[in-house]
Amino acid sequence: MRKSNKAPFIWLAPSLIVLFLITIIPTLFLFYTSSVNWELGLPWSDRTFVGLQNYLDIFRDFLFQQAVKRTIVYTVFSVSTEFVFGYIIASFLSRKSVRWKGLLIGTLIIPMTVTPSIAGLIWRLYFNPNYGIINYFLHFFKIAPDWYSYSLAMSSVIIVDVWQWTPFVALILFAGLSALPSTPFEAALVDGASKLQIMRYITLPLLKPIILIAILLRGMDALKMFDVVFSLTGGGPADATELLSMLVYRTGFYQTGMIGLASAIAVVLLVVIILISQLFIKILGEKREEV
Amino acid sequence: MRQKIQKRDNDTLLEGNLITSQLEKRKLNLFIDISGTIIIIFIFLFPFLWMVGMSFKDRIQTFQIPPAWFFKPTLENYRDLFSREIFGHYFVNSLLVVAFSVLISLLIAAPAAYALSRFNFKAKKDFSFWILSVRMAPAISVVIPYFLLGSLIGILDTKFVLILSYLTFNIPFAVWMLKGFISEIPIEIEEAAMVDGYSRFEVFYKIIIPLTATGFAATSILCIIQSWNEFTFALFLTTTNARTLPTIVTQFLTFQGVVWGEMSSAATITVLPAVIFAILVRKHLITGLTFGALKE
Known part of the structure; x- marks a missing residue:
């Protein structure tokens, strides 16, 4: 039935050509700009080739090291919180007796579709120490944290991420839980296993690939987080929430215009995320073969 | 015991x-x-x-x-908001950029998705996974060369450059989603049609496309949502002419504290289309967001 080996390539050609032009060429160009010394505003011809100097510079740079640390803290805290709450919500949704599941799922869909830059802006109002709704609720407990302060700014960003993306983790895990076979659970109940034992030895191992998929997807998103931080804290106060993406923005565009350095940071971020995505792809491939 | x-x-x-x-x-x-x-x-x-x-x-x-x-x-608040020229302008830009980018993406992605689900060739797996990793690339990294090349060619602050940059995430996403939907159609239908003298191309647009209409609709809606919410490209590549709704936050960040009501009305109008669309495609949302790892 198949006419020739060339057939698939005619179908693939448009996407191959377009993706080559709009992704491969820009990426190569990014690698190139990461090896030049050039400032925004100068004529393009004023650039000088510096090889790997930009990379050496950023790795020695205190701001970069701090941004890496913050990005890791941000990613670890938000993803793990999302996983814990997501798992609890997913287990709750799997209870047979819970009614209004449609309403609950509809509710969960809303935060993750809210435009992230807008979510940052709105939560900025909610976090306002004087007029914000959050401190209004907290005053019943006699606490009034200053969410804009240096020590709490990172927590505010994490809270917004957790609000937006816990539902995503919850819905993935809920879908995963619903698809689990029932036999192992019945057998465990017959053997008198406790709820915790069932979770530890049956549910979590069976759910492992799906948990990994959820965590990796969230992890990659958290590593490249930009819009929420931009509108919630702008990286501040005093660098407290300066994540890697914000550092790229500030180095390359907002304050200094050091395109070479910004490109080098961007390449580091790109490489890290592509490496993680290979892990994701591997798990995805294995999962697809099962089906 | x-x-x-x-x-x-x-x-x-x-x-x-x-x-x-x-x-x-x-x-x-x-x-x-x-x-x-x-x-x-x-x-x-x-x-x-x-x-x-x-x-x-x-x-x-x-x-x-x-x-x-x-x-x-x-x-x-809504009256104040609409009396600002900027808002209507951003809104129309958003609509146009999203519409064109999604439309072009589907046109380019559909044949690729068909090939990946129907043909067998050597590099098939590599190609589909390469496409997926393109989708994962951080916008902040991709936007730098877009900004520089765009300013060298002189297309910054146009809807064109924004549409182009949105293709980088919409095409891979659409290929991956449509591939899933097309694979669900039994191949026997196609074989029967080909026995009847249909060409591959006729099979594709007379049979596959109508049969996967819901899949196409779901895919385009998911593409619409991600493009509508996109912020990084819009912030870097545009200044005034081609700005889209998510970048309206930059307007409010400067005089924050005074116009909460107006801010919320801008936020509501920006967010509402995405939320409505998402609820419409809730059945496919998780499949889409996990790139087909989970089917509902």
Whole structure:
């Protein structure tokens, strides 16, 4: 039935050509700009080739090291919180007796579709120490944290991420839980296993690939987080929430215009995320073969 | 054995106050169900509803503490918002950029998706996974060369460059989604049609496309949502002419504190289309967001 080996390539050609032009060429160009010394505003011809100097510079740079640390803290805290709450919500949704599941799922869909830059802006109002709704609720407990302060700014960003993306983790895990076979659970109940034992030895191992998929997807998103931080804290106060993406923005565009350095940071971020995505792809491939 | 029993007792104890009868257990379950439902709705829906509510408050009500739970809604904020030329301009830009980018993406992605689900060739797996990793690339990295090349060619601040940059995430996403939908159509239908003298191309647009219409609709809606919400490219590549709605935050960040009501109305209008679309395609949302790892 198949006419020739060339057939698939005619179908693939448009996407191959377009993706080559709009992704491969820009990426190569990014690698190139990461090896030049050039400032925004100068004529393009004023650039000088510096090889790997930009990379050496950023790795020695205190701001970069701090941004890496913050990005890791941000990613670890938000993803793990999302996983814990997501798992609890997913287990709750799997209870047979819970009614209004449609309403609950509809509710969960809303935060993750809210435009992230807008979510940052709105939560900025909610976090306002004087007029914000959050401190209004907290005053019943006699606490009034200053969410804009240096020590709490990172927590505010994490809270917004957790609000937006816990539902995503919850819905993935809920879908995963619903698809689990029932036999192992019945057998465990017959053997008198406790709820915790069932979770530890049956549910979590069976759910492992799906948990990994959820965590990796969230992890990659958290590593490249930009819009929420931009509108919630702008990286501040005093660098407290300066994540890697914000550092790229500030180095390359907002304050200094050091395109070479910004490109080098961007390449580091790109490489890290592509490496993680290979892990994701591997798990995805294995999962697809099962089906 | 005793330990086991002890442990089980402890677990039961953990679940609530001493469960003595079936009836109390049922009561406890009802309590968990109701309080869980309330907590989920409060945490995840309330912030959204509060934003919508705020957009209908007047200036005094927005700053009122304790907050105004009940108030006479006013359209003042929306009137102020629409009286700013900028808002309508951003809105139209958003519409155009999203529409063109999604349309072009589907046109380019559909044949690729068909090839990946129907043909067997050597590099098939590599190609589909390469496409997927393109989708993962961080916008902040891709945007730098776009900005520089764009300024060298002189296309910055145009809808064209924005549409182009949105293709970088829409095409891979659409290929991956449509591939899933096309693979669900039994290949026998196609073979029968080809026996009847249909060419591959005719099979594709006379049979596959109509049969996967819902898949196409779901894919385009998911593409619309991600493009509508896109911020990084829009922020870097545009300044005034081609700005889209998500970048309106930069307008409000400068004089924040005064116009909460107007801010909320802008937020509500920006967010609402995405939310409505997402609820429409809720069945495919998780499949889409996990790139087909989970099917519902």
